[in-house]
Amino acid sequence: MTKFDSGRLGRGAAYVSDPSGSRHAKFMQLSARALIPLGLLAAWFVVGVAGKSYEAAHAYLGRPFPAIALIAFVAVAMPHAAAGAETIIEDYVHDDALKRRALAANRWAAKIVALAWVAGIVLIAAAK
């Protein structure tokens, strides 16, 4: 029997329960519910922009309701996506160091994508 080291990062990590799972599951469920209306709205406005010229797309997305709906969508969708990608990384990346790096990259990527999205919308709506 291995000597028991307490703590998540010690050798005992494989033997202790990690209660963060239920918080993760609850968050996924809650954000998923919020994404029912927000995802439908986002899909509608994203499809609406198909094939539009610069002027047409700018005018279309610069209106208050699409702009607010798309910002609200990404504010919930990116944390939801990051949490989902976290599960995928934990399931398939087995090398410990690589896993840590992938998890950190995922957290940053989600923030950067959300920031770029919001900055884009704000610039579009502000220029009107």
Place this chain on the structure above:
Amino acid sequence: MANADAGRQADKRPLSPHLTIYKPMLTMAMSMAHRITGAALYLSVALLALYLLGLGLGPSAFAAVSWIASGFFGYLVLFLFSWAALHHLLGGLRHEVWDRGLYMDPKGRELMVQATLGGGIVLTLLLWIASAIAG
């Protein structure tokens, strides 16, 4: 972070049965589809963020990103994005039903899978038709 593989002892423990052990089933395929569409949505939202940023920065920046939402490739991106979003949304609703213990019997779960698979395709087509009508 769940870290079940730490420690040398982990190597000696039996593996839990994974995908290759089971007979392929529709419910399993849909579980995989839920993950794949989720990951694809992450990537397509990143792509669309680039498009929005280009649109916000002005006509010359827009020229560099307009391929994301127009032309053959753009329509393909938007069509797959909308399908993935609706399919993933229905997948979530399927789990809301299953979480309540409903439709868990062999017939019920097959029905749920078929309804979400077909529903995703039908809703995507309806979305594009409605969008074309709305202009």
